Amino acid sequence: MNIFALTGAGVSAESGLGTFRDKDGLWTRFDPMKLATPEAFVHNPDEVHAFYNLRRQNLLSAEPNAAHWALARLETGLAERGGSLFLCTQNIDDLHERAGSRQVIHMHGELLKARCTACGGIMPWREDLGTEVLCPSCRRSGGMRPHVVWFGEMPLEMDAIYDALLGADLFVSIGTSGSVYPAAGFVSEARGHGIRTCEINLEPSDNARQFDEGRYGPAGEAVPAWVEQVLTS
Ligand code: OAD
Numbered sequence: 379m380n381i382f383a384l385t386g387a388g389v390s391a392e393s394g395l396g397t398f399r400d401k402d403g404l405w406t407r408f409d410p411m412k413l414a415t416p417e418a419f420v421h422n423p424d425e426v427h428a429f430y431n432l433r434r435q436n437l438l439s440a441e442p443n444a445a446h447w448a449l450a451r452l453e454t455g456l457a458e459r460g461g462s463l464f465l466c467t468q469n470i471d472d473l474h475e476r477a478g479s480r481q482v483i484h485m486h487g488e489l490l491k492a493r494c495t496a497c498g499g500i501m502p503w504r505e506d507l508g509t510e511v512l513c514p515s516c517r518r519s520g521g522m523r524p525h526v527v528w529f530g531e532m533p534l535e536m537d538a539i540y541d542a543l544l545g546a547d548l549f550v551s552i553g554t555s556g557s558v559y560p561a562a563g564f565v566s567e568a569r570g571h572g573i574r575t576c577e578i579n580l581e582p583s584d585n586a587r588q589f590d591e592g593r594y595g596p597a598g599e600a601v602p603a604w605v606e607q608v609l610t611s
Pocket residue numbers: 385386387388389391392397398399400403410414468469486527528529552553554555556557558578579580581583595596597598
């Protein structure tokens with residue numbers, strides 16, 4: 379079986395990383411237009427850097443949870459059975475990788491990478507960023523930004539993502555509210571191609587009615603239970 383899994387902030391919630399649209403979510407407390415757009419970076423880079431510096435520091439002290447571990451097990455288990463897992467995450471954290479997932483597509487970028495807007499270089503980055511930081515490649519300052527996708531920018535790797543989605547036997551959406559496109563459209567795309575669909579989330583998302591199956595509960599419990607079922611069926 380070939381499975382396409384899409385993960386969102388809910389998969390990392392039990393690792394202590396906030397979600398966006400829940401009661402205490404990041405976008406409930408902060409205005410994304412002032413922190414997560416190219417325009418915000420031009421007009422107020424210090425505020426944007428401070429927001430991502432804090433998120434990066436939080437990430438460095440977070441640990442993967444049972445949902446991340448289970449998805450890493452699923453990748454190995456499906457490969458042993460001649461199948462595959464395509465793991466596409468909207469998350470910018472590295473918790474899937476730290477749990478052992480070998481192939482992860484970060485469609486919204488990666489917080490532990492920086493990109494230089496002057497020379498285009500992309501590099502691993504664990505320190506705070508600021509306007510004074512020099513690009514290690516071109517030695518210019520002012521252009522270093524987190525390698526993340528902001529509102530109004532194109533998500534990454536979309537060709538590979540659609541190829542994998544349309545080649546899957548099952549599309550599973552885990553811990554995402556399904557409110558940000560293009561990821562929010564994957565379920566209807568999959569359905570349109572006759573691919574079975576399943577949602578795993580704390581509670582039914584706005585798109586819940588589009589899924590063939592819904593499994594509800596904290597990801598740290600619901601994902602391992604589902605993986606166990608997939609690998610033993
Ligand atoms: P959201 O905050 O929109 O949705 C998180 C989902 O996870 C909600 O449906 C919650 O009910 C669910 N959830 C919360 N805790 C959970 C738990 N312990 N177990 C399982 N589910 C849980 O986050 P995303 O859908 O990931 O993009 O948001 C998508 C994109 O919007 C993000 O990648 C980000 C944001 O703006 C950018 O910044 C470009």
